[in-house]
Amino acid sequence: MIKRFFHKPLAVISLVWVVTLLVLSIAAPLIAPYGPDQQDIMHALEGPSAAHPLGTGVLGLDVLSRLLYGGRVTFLSTAISLVAYLSVGTPFGLLAGYRGGLTDKVILRVSDIAYAIPGTVIVLVVLAVRPGDEDAAMIACGLVSAPSLARVVRSATISVREELFIRTAVVSGLSDVHILRKHVLPTVMGTVIVHAALFATAAIGLETGLGFLGVGTRQVTWGQLVAEASKNLGNQPWLLLPSGFIIVTFILAFGLIGDGLRDATAEGYSVRQLPVGRSTVKDGSAAVAATADADFAVAEPLLVVDGLSVAFDIAGRPTTVVAGVSFSLRPGEIVGVVGESGSGKSVTIAAMLGLLKGTGRVTSGTMRYGDRDYELSDVKSLAALRGGRVALIGQDPMSALDPVFTVRYQLAEVIRTHTDLKGAAVDARIIELLQAVRLPDPELVARSYPYQLSGGMAQRVSIAAALAGEPEVILADEPTTALDVTVQAEILDVLRALGKTVVLVTHDWGVLVDLAERAVVLYAGQVVEQGSIADIVGDPKHPYTMALLRSNPYFAAPGRPLPAISGAVLPPQDWPAGCHFADRCPLAHPECATAPVPLVVTTGRAGVTRCLFPEDVSGMEGVSA
Amino acid sequence: MSDLIATATPAAPAAPPLIEVENLSVVYRSKGRQVLAVDKASLAIARGRTLGLVGESGSGKSTIASVILGLVPATSGSVTFDGAPLVRKTRAQRAALARRIQAVFQDPFGSMNPTRKIGETLGEMLRYNLQVSAAEVAVRLESILAEVGMGTEVLDRFPSQFSGGQLQRLAIARALVVEPELIVCDEAVSSLDLSVQAQVINLLARLTKARGLTNLFISHDLSVVTYLSDEIAVLFAGQVVERGPAAQVAYHPTHPYTQALVLAAPVPDVQAQAERRASRLDRGHADQAGDAHALRQSCPFASRCPFIIDICRSERPHLVALPSGARVACHVNAPMAMGVMTEASEETGDE
Structure with a gap:
């Protein structure tokens, strides 16, 4: 963590500045040219000179010396209040959040009361009782502010408490103290650091303010210097500069150090170290060379995606994640990806809609829809297709619907945007749509808010919303993944009965077989096989398809190991120039790795495969367990 | 073992x-x-x-x-x-x-x-x-x-x-x-x-x-x-x-819910899946409006069961040990009369 902190220039400069001030303050008696109260009446209120490098204040007190001495008080006061703040706020926050129940209630109420009392008043009262005792005042300041830290730590703890790793720790029989110290505290540390830095700046401000008001300690402080400067602003404006500069930079530095610490803590565990690439190609995007793919498009297609490539920035480098994907759909056909x-x-679906997230961009590829061609990189023209001619059904129906509006309102909005319907016709259309997705009581559903619907009902509503713009093509991205199997089966029935052209994206081969007529099998950004469902599932011609089907527990013999594929999918930055599956393939030959493998037409059927040895696939053995 | x-x-x-x-x-x-x-x-x-x-x-x-x-x-x-x-x-x-x-x-x-x-x-x-x-x-x-x-x-x-x-x-x-x-x-x-x-x-x-x-x-x-x-x-x-x-x-589920679960799970086999779908659609399904957790005195599956009979709405079925080795709580497919006496009958007869 320390190493990572030193990679943040702003935080390091800030730290150096604070440490320098600290060292100088500690060494004040040794290095200060004058004592803090040493007067030089002949040179009062003067600008910088050889004798007084930062000038003098009233009675000719040396500003440099007084700044050095003043730092001692400021540092000590800040440290005292910070200790009080952290040592009370953090443990009580952890306890309230972790224990919950009565503990939580008591701590919350106490902190509410403390919240209601103005902190400054408390500090002034303390100073009234103990005049000049700034240490007591700063402790009071830390204690008064601690409840706000406790509250923040409590909410952070509550969200951590629900994490699986806390459950796991409890199951392991570890003590609460251990769990709080080793599991919860490190996770909420970032929050604590940021708040501590913010508080420290506020404490410095308060300390300065006390000096300014003249109610703090009688020793010289930075605040007193500011107060003195402001009183003599007309006579000697220079005086405000040194003390003002110190205080402003000091507060700024604290904030920056806090941010640096927070980031360094988080990066310690969240930095994903890039695996060492096997590919010798420097730029990931170049690793995927164009292949001379066999032209495989259906006759009279409604929609053709041709040569879609998408790149994202991974660790700052443009990296291809979809490499030359092509497929086509006949009107009314359901194709599974x-x-x-x-x-x-x-990513393919998002690119077709012009909805790539983050750094994602289409680097090549066109889409032919009806008789028009679209550049897939032209996000604006794709936007015109969305909702009207092409609609999306997503995985999570609850997030697809707006929780604050009724189903009727949300459907009406889509209908008005994409059709000319008005008034009662809109209502009639809403009921019609809800009936089309086989909701038993459309009137009731139309009146409902999303939270009143079950997951299956919500997905039906989001299908209805997709249908509202009367699209020809529906892109369904894992539409049943979040649902129970019995509900999934019904949603698949609904999709089948729509009679629309559907691109069904799924990871579930059962869903694919149930709904789709043709399949496009993707592996590591490339189409590896395409063909009818019966061909692909019954007689796969790509080793990946074959191995994946064999590893399905449905086909397994009880008691015998599943024929699992070894290894894992390579991350995009490691994709080799040759076959992307070669490192896991039991059929791999040396030539598989040397050059890009093109899609070739599968002998004797309407399909393509990206394999140099498709005829060996059916007799494939040695899929290791 | x-x-x-x-x-x-x-x-x-x-x-x-x-x-x-x-x-x-x-x-x-x-x-x-x-x-x-x-x-x-x-x-x-x-x-x-x-x-x-x-x-x-x-x-x-x-x-x-x-x-x-x-x-x-x-x-x-x-x-x-x-x-x-x-x-x-x-x-x-x-x-x-x-x-x-x-x-x-x-x-x-x-x-x-x-x-x-x-x-x-x-x-x-x-x-x-x-x-x-x-x-x-x-x-x-x-x-x-x-x-x-x-x-x-x-x-x-x-x-x-x-x-x-x-x-x-x-x-x-x-x-x-x-x-x-x-x-x-x-x-x-x-x-x-x-x-x-x-x-x-x-x-x-x-x-x-x-x-x-x-x-x-x-x-x-x-x-x-x-x-x-x-x-x-x-x-x-x-x-x-x-x-x-x-x-x-x-492979031989007895309870209507288990049957529904098996038939609804899609399988990566064209022929088998077509058969599953056909059997599932043949069964039909009852309305799903009922909140299963709310119906205490009935069979929990009653509101979704295509084979429901009167007793399902009034009495909760208990697990009955069948000759197949399975224990099933269903008035229709596993009535008490079908039960075989095993140690399992103890746990079904506790209420």
């Missing part, structure tokens, strides 16, 4:  | 169960409402065997696991582990049990503290709960990592540096390093990609067998459960509606 996570299936 | 795969033979070895859940009920309070998450559920697992627990979301699968793991208190009923009651333990007693009962959860990214190195996480229980010396911890970690197919270099890394499949291997290593007798796998392979899922399933099966572990394997995926389990229990609305040898329950 199937693949594991990282295969590029959802 | 050598034959870990259940056949249709109903007579299981008469060994006393390692874990036994009897008439367990759990009531949650949620926004002033009481939710009956588990409703008089009973199940038992003999030492060295795997019980698959299936059911839809909200059926109470994870709640049963949580009670066994001491994370949620039982409202009524009993849980017995190796002959001794398991519920209402103090924290210290729980800590002693932790060595014998371990868990693997669904989300591999959530079940490892992201701020701590793998070595700290894996060795934590040995060091802090069991007071094993640092040298001994190192030896045991190396050995368990070898068993899950990983090297000791992983100990110095953070969870964010691993894939889901690798983390799940590490989660299994963490659970097994203390050499537990019972392992609770709560959707342990559900979030993994297919090609990786098979590896982890194999690993679990191998380690379970090699170590003679008793396994409560919870999943919504019937084919995974069928593959891994000796017995399957089907949960609906907090109640066990069917229970029996894995092959019997998965």
Whole structure:
């Protein structure tokens, strides 16, 4: 963590500045040219000179010396109040958040009361009781502010408490103290650091203010210097500069150090170290060379995606995550795009809608829709298609619906945007749509808010919303993944009965087989096989398809190990120039790795496969367990 | 113990169960409402065997696991582990049990503290709960990592540096390093990609067998459960509606809900899936408006059952042991008259 902190220039400069001030303050008696109260009446209120490098104040007191001495008080006061703040706020916050129940209630009420009392008043009262005792005042300041820290730590703790790793620790029989210290505290540390830095700046401000008001300690402080400067602003404006500069930079530095610490703590565990690439190509995007793919498009297609490539910035480098994906759909056809996570299936759908997130961009590829061609990189023209001609059904129906509006309102909005319907016709259309997705009581559902619907009902409503713009093509991205199987089966029935052209993205081969007529199998950003469902599932011609189907427990013999594929999908930055599956493939030959493998037409059927040895796939053995 | 795969033979070895859940009920309070998450559920697992627990979301699968793991208190009923009651333990007693009962959860990214190195996480229980010396911890970690197919270099890394499949291997290593007798796998392979899922399933099966572990394997995926389990229990609305040898329950389901579950699960076989879909559509389905958790005096599945008869609405069916070896709670497919007298009749006749 320390190493990472030193990689943040602003935080390091700030730290150096604070440490310098600290050292100088400690060494004040040794290095200060004058004592803090040493007067030089002949040179009062003067600007910088050889004798007084930062000038003098009233009675000719040396500003430099007084700043050095003043730092001692400021540092000590800040430290005292910070200790009081942290040592009370953090443990009580942890306790309230972790224990919950009565403990939580008591701590919350006490902190509410403390909250209601103005902190400054408390500090002034303390100073009234103990005049000049600034230490007591700063402790009071820390204690009065601690409840706000406790509250923040409490909410952070509550969200951590629900984490699985806390459950796991409890199951392991570890003590509460251990769990709080080793599991909860490190996770909420970032929050604590930021608040501590903010509080420290406030404490410095308060300390300065006390000096300014003249109610603090009688020793010289930075605040007193500011007060003195402001009194003599007309006579000697210079005086405000040294003390003002010190205080402003000091507060700024504290904030920056806090941010640096917070980031360094978090990066310690969240930095994903890039695996050492096997590919010798420097730029990930170049690793995917164009292949001379066989032209495979259906006759009279409604929609053709041609040569779609998408790149994201991964660790600052442009990296191809979808490499030359092409497929086509006949009107009314349901085509499944199937693949594991990282295969590029959802990115493909997002690119078709012009909805790539973050640094994602289409680097090449066109889409032919009806008789018009679209550049897939032209997000604006794709936007015109969305909702009207092409609609999306997502995985999570609850997040697709706005929780604050009724189903009727949300459907009406889509209908008015995409059709000319008005008034009662809109209502009639809403009921019609809800009936089309087989909701038993459309009137009731139309009146409902999303939270009143079950997951299955919500997904039906989001299908209805997708239908509202009367699209020809529906892109369904894992539409049933979040649902129970019995509900999934019904949603698949609904999708089948729509009679629309559907691109079904799924990782579930059962869902694919149930709904789709043809399949496009993706692996590591490439189409590896395409063909009818019966061909692909019954007689796969790509080793990946074959191995994946074999590893499905449905086909397993009880008591015998599943024929699992070894290894894992390579991350995009490691994709080799040759076959992306070669490192896991039991059929791999040396030539598989040397050059890009093109899609070739599968002999004897309407399909393509990206394999140099498709005829060996059916007799494939040695899928290791 | 050598034959870990259940056949249709109903007579299981008469060994006393390692874990036994009897008439367990759990009531949650949620926004002033009481939710009956588990409703008089009973199940038992003999030492060295795997019980698959299936059911839809909200059926109470994870709640049963949580009670066994001491994370949620039982409202009524009993849980017995190796002959001794398991519920209402103090924290210290729980800590002693932790060595014998371990868990693997669904989300591999959530079940490892992201701020701590793998070595700290894996060795934590040995060091802090069991007071094993640092040298001994190192030896045991190396050995368990070898068993899950990983090297000791992983100990110095953070969870964010691993894939889901690798983390799940590490989660299994963490659970097994203390050499537990019972392992609770709560959707342990559900979030993994297919090609990786098979590896982890194999690993679990191998380690379970090699170590003679008793396994409560919870999943919504019937084919995974069928593959891994000796017995399957089907949960609906907090109640066990069917229970029996894995092959019997998965291939010859008796309860209408189990049948619906089997028929609704799509399979990657064109012919078989077409048949499943056809049989499912043939059955038709009743309206689903009823809240299963609200209907206390009836069969929980009554509002969704296509075969409903009058008694289903007025009387809750109890588990009846059938000649097939399965125990089914259904007035239609398993009326009391079909029951065979086994030790199982005790647990069905308690009310």
